[in-house]
Amino acid sequence: MQGYNFAYLDEQTKRMIRRALLKAVAIPGHQVPFGSREMPLPYGWGTGGIQVTAAVLGRNDTLKVIDQGADDTTNAVSIRHFFGRTAGVRTTTHTAEATVIQTRHRIPEEKLREDQIIVYQVPQPEPLWKLEPSRVETKRMHALADYGLMHVKLYEDVARLGQISISYDYPVMVNNRYLMSPSPIPAYDNPKMNRMPALQLFGAGREKRIYAIPPWTEVRSLDFDDHPFRPINATQACGLCGATDSYKDEVITDDRGGRMFVCSDTDHCEQRRDAA
Amino acid sequence: MAYVAVKGGERAIRNAHAWLAEERRGDSSVPDLGLAQIREQLGRAIDRVMAEGSCYDPDLAALAIKQAQGDLIEAVFLLRAYRTTLPRFAHSAPIDTAKIAAARRISAIFKDVPGGQILGPTYDYTHRLLDFELAESQPPPDAPLAAPDPSPMPRVHDILGREGLLEADGPIDAEPADLTREPLSFPAGRDVRLQALARGDEGFLLSMGYSTQRGYGGSHPFAGEIRVGEVSVEITPPELGFAIDIGDLTVTECQMVNQFKGSKTQPPQFTRGYGLVFGFSERKAMSMALVDRALRAAELGEDVTAPAQSPEFVLYHSDNVEATGFVEHLKLPHYVDFQSELQNVRRLREAVDQREAAE
Numbered sequence: 001m002q003g004y005n006f007a008y009l010d011e012q013t014k015r016m017i018r019r020a021l022l023k024a025v026a027i028p029g030h031q032v033p034f035g036s037r038e039m040p041l042p043y044g045w046g047t048g049g050i051q052v053t054a055a056v057l058g059r060n061d062t063l064k065v066i067d068q069g070a071d072d073t074t075n076a077v078s079i080r081h082f083f084g085r086t087a088g089v090r091t092t093t094h095t096a097e098a099t100v101i102q103t104r105h106r107i108p109e110e111k112l113r114e115d116q117i118i119v120y121q122v123p124q125p126e127p128l129w130k131l132e133p134s135r136v137e138t139k140r141m142h143a144l145a146d147y148g149l150m151h152v153k154l155y156e157d158v159a160r161l162g163q164i165s166i167s168y169d170y171p172v173m174v175n176n177r178y179l180m181s182p183s184p185i186p187a188y189d190n191p192k193m194n195r196m197p198a199l200q201l202f203g204a205g206r207e208k209r210i211y212a213i214p215p216w217t218e219v220r221s222l223d224f225d226d227h228p229f230r231p232i233n234a235t236q237a238c239g240l241c242g243a244t245d246s247y248k249d250e251v252i253t254d255d256r257g258g259r260m261f262v263c264s265d266t267d268h269c270e271q272r273r274d275a276a
Numbered sequence: 277m278a279y280v281a282v283k284g285g286e287r288a289i290r291n292a293h294a295w296l297a298e299e300r301r302g303d304s305s306v307p308d309l310g311l312a313q314i315r316e317q318l319g320r321a322i323d324r325v326m327a328e329g330s331c332y333d334p335d336l337a338a339l340a341i342k343q344a345q346g347d348l349i350e351a352v353f354l355l356r357a358y359r360t361t362l363p364r365f366a367h368s369a370p371i372d373t374a375k376i377a378a379a380r381r382i383s384a385i386f387k388d389v390p391g392g393q394i395l396g397p398t399y400d401y402t403h404r405l406l407d408f409e410l411a412e413s414q415p416p417p418d419a420p421l422a423a424p425d426p427s428p429m430p431r432v433h434d435i436l437g438r439e440g441l442l443e444a445d446g447p448i449d450a451e452p453a454d455l456t457r458e459p460l461s462f463p464a465g466r467d468v469r470l471q472a473l474a475r476g477d478e479g480f481l482l483s484m485g486y487s488t489q490r491g492y493g494g495s496h497p498f499a500g501e502i503r504v505g506e507v508s509v510e511i512t513p514p515e516l517g518f519a520i521d522i523g524d525l526t527v528t529e530c531q532m533v534n535q536f537k538g539s540k541t542q543p544p545q546f547t548r549g550y551g552l553v554f555g556f557s558e559r560k561a562m563s564m565a566l567v568d569r570a571l572r573a574a575e576l577g578e579d580v581t582a583p584a585q586s587p588e589f590v591l592y593h594s595d596n597v598e599a600t601g602f603v604e605h606l607k608l609p610h611y612v613d614f615q616s617e618l619q620n621v622r623r624l625r626e627a628v629d630q631r632e633a634a635e
Contacts, residue, residue: 004361033459038356043598044605068612074285075608105612123602134588136462162627167616186616206598208459232619250615264612 007054007087013037017055017210021201024212029174030142031125036208046079046104047205049121053083053102056117056201062090064098069106069247069264076104093267105168107189109246109268112198114215120183122204125211127171127181147179150222158227167232173220174213182219188231188247193219236261241272300345314338323526323555324348328596329355330456330475332525332554349477353597360456369519371507373529373552374431378505383432385498385533391429396504397556432501433531433548442533442546464587469571470564474553476594478560484584484594485566493570493582496535497549504528504556528553530561534569539577547576 005011013035020034039047057063063083067076071093079102080091092098095110104121112118128138131149141147150171157165170187174180182190183202193200193213200213213219223229234248239260246268248261263269301308315322315338325337329352336355344350380396383389395401436442452467455475460468473481488494506526510519530551538544549569551561570584583589593599 008361010361010363033461035457035459037456038353038360038597040357042353042604043601044603045601045608047601068609072285073609074289077285077289104608105610123605135592136588161624162631163624165620165624167620168613184610184613186612188616206602232616232623234615234619247612248615249611250618264615 001086004086006059007057007083007089008039009037009051009054013051014055017051020210021052021055021212024201024210025199025214027178028213028217029172029178029180029211031209031211033208034210036205039205041078041082043206044123045075046102046121048203048207048210049102049104049119049205050079050082050203051205052119052201052203052210053100054087056119057083057087057089057100059087059089061099062092062097063087064092064095064101064267065103066101066106066108066265066267067104068249069108070266072266094271095265095267105184105186106247106264107185107192109263109265110271111192112196114197116198118196118198118200120185120200120202122181122183122202122209123206124169125181125202125204125207125209127179142178145177147173150179154222154224154227158224164223164227164229170229171222173222175217176220179222180211180213180219186232186247187221187229188233190219190221190229191231195219234261238263238269238272241269241276243269243272300343309342311335311338311342314341320556321346321348321351323553323557324478324560325351325355327554327557327560328352328475328477329359331355331359349596349600353600356597366511366513368522369510369512371509371525371527373503373507373527374429374434376429376503376505376507376527376529377524378429378503379526379556380504381429381502383499383501385500386432389432389435389501391427392425429503431531433533436500436533436546440545443536443542443548445548460591462588464591466568466572469587469591470550470552470568472591472594473551473564473567476564477596477599478557478563480594480596480599481563481567482559484570484590485563487582488566488570488584493573493580493585495547495549495566495569495573497566497569498533499562500531500533500548502528502530502558502561504558526555528555528557528561530558530565532562532565532569536576542576547572 016035020032024030024032036048036051039050041047041050064071065076065080067073070076083089084091095101095108098116100117100119101108102119102121107118126135126138128141128150131153132138154164157163166187168186169181169184170190172180172182172190172193182193195216195218197215199215202211221229234250236248237244238246238248240262243263246263246265249264251260251262253260315334318341321341322334322337325340325348326332326334329337336358340351340354343354378394380398381391381394383393433442437444446466453465455468455471506524508521508524510521512519532549534547534549536545536547547569549565551564551568553561553564567584567590571587571590573580573585580586
């Protein structure tokens with residue numbers, strides 16, 4: 001696009017972001033502050049993910065953008081257009097073809113590979129924010145690996161409700177050291193993060209934090225021995241492709257209680273239907 | 277099939293943008309609004325957009341206001357997103373507000389001060405009656421002219437400071453921090469706090485400042501001095517080695533004087549709260565000065581009990597571009613997370629049902 005650098009950001013800014021990314025990769029799960037810029041898209045709409053993507057994108061990359069698992073949701077379309085315009089890179093909806101995948105709220109069903117990068121859009125990088133609003137205080141807690149507050153919260157869930165009641169943005173322990181927000185992906189996706197071959201990068205633009213999980217890193221969802229982590233998903237099969245092993249969206253079909261369940265990952269669903 | 281309803285995002289966006297452009301233009305039988313008209317006749321809106329957009333350019337602000345249909349926060353956002361792409365080729369010397377070409381200068385703590393009290397173009401003493409003549413585009417009567425008064429206009433604070441009754445300005449040590457390049461971190465120095473407040477949302481600062489006047493972190497303020505006018509901006513290019521004037525800015529400066537009973541280390545004296553804003557905006561400059569003083573509570577050994585005294589609370593929530601983005605992002609699809617919550621609530625209810633059946 002005329003008047004703008006490749007992938008929108010100027011090279012100095014990209015270098016600043018890459019330095020933050022390198023630090024983040026070196027300390028898995030640790031939140032690295034960075035000089036987040038105003039982007040031409042609003043805060044809360046993926047500015048962190050967009051800046052990370054802009055910093056790692058090269059001319060030969062193939063980009064996939066999903067929101068809620070789907071390539072055709074309006075915000076995914078908008079971000080894909082943004083990089084189509086500012087970087088002119090090839091875009092795809094096929095998970096296997098992409099070298100960089102920017103996502104909001106999901107991890108694709110298809111297993112990611114070592115030559116792929118997944119960039120998560122993160123609204124709130126601080127996993128402890130609901131328990132302790134002060135970032136000065138949570139920073140101290142991370143430094144001391146003082147995560148008792150979160151364990152107490154999970155324990156209180158069990159005591160009151162008989163089970164842990166977090167269904168998305170379910171906190172994880174990365175490399176046995178840092179408590180981390182996986183971003184608001186459904187807890188169903190959490191196990192995919194563990195020892196994932198692909199590099200996982202997280203960008204929070206408004207909160208000005210970057211963090212990362214290097215390939216093959218251990219990522220454990222917090223739980224108790226007698227109350228093990230349980231992912232949540234609809235028990236019904238996909239109404240379009242019949243999949244039972246994918247995360248489902250619930251679609252209301254009429255006003256008389258009619259509903260169907262369909263794969264949230266549109267690419268996964270289409271591939272299965274094409275193969276059938 | 278119902279599922280089809282969520283498809284077609286691409287065409288929907290294109291059509292929405294076309295509709296928006298048409299709506300922005302409005303009735304095409306009404307003349308198109310020129311940028312010069314916005315710049316000249318909506319000056320206070322221009323000032324607000326430049327201040328919160330952190331970019332002093334009335335023409336760009338006019339464009340942003342036109343493009344945003346007068347939605348000033350949207351206009352601020354447009355200007356911010358533009359300024360962030362601009363290269364930075366020099367840093368100016370600090371502006372000197374003692375040498376301001378004042379259009380307005382008042383002090384509420386002395387009946388008269390050297391340099392005089394100048395009301396300037398203020399709404400303060402207008403009666404807020406709708407002026408129906410304005411609807412008929414009548415040219416205003418000429419304002420009377422007088423020769424400019426060349427007498428110096430020393431800062432009221434410097435006069436008080438000579439007696440030691442007012443705390444001195446802090447030392448000017450390191451280069452000031454820059455929030456637009458480095459993320460906010462705590463403890464945040466006063467330089468960072470003032471920068472955040474200067475580009476913070478006027479409404480937010482107004483409410484925060486107001487809350488200190490109603491008992492939430494009170495600091496007994498007096499408007500020591502408010503001045504509005506033009507200051508020159510100077511840079512010193514390394515290849516020249518001397519300062520050159522690159523242009524003028526209109527700014528509003530407010531110095532609040534606050535009561536302070538003294539502490540173990542400091543004698544009783546007045547303390548300061550400071551506000552400086554691009555353009556003509558006393559409301560913002562005064563609010564900023566109140567909040568600046570409130571944020572100094574910990575440093576002055578006062579109890580920190582109110583929101584306006586908490587740097588984390590104020591600085592993390594003062595930026596309207598950040599705030600509006602995150603509040604409005606709730607309209608983005610959240611159905612994956614909602615679905616998880618739905619299954620979760622169903623599971624919790626099942627557990628309750630099973631427990632009740634067992635009892």
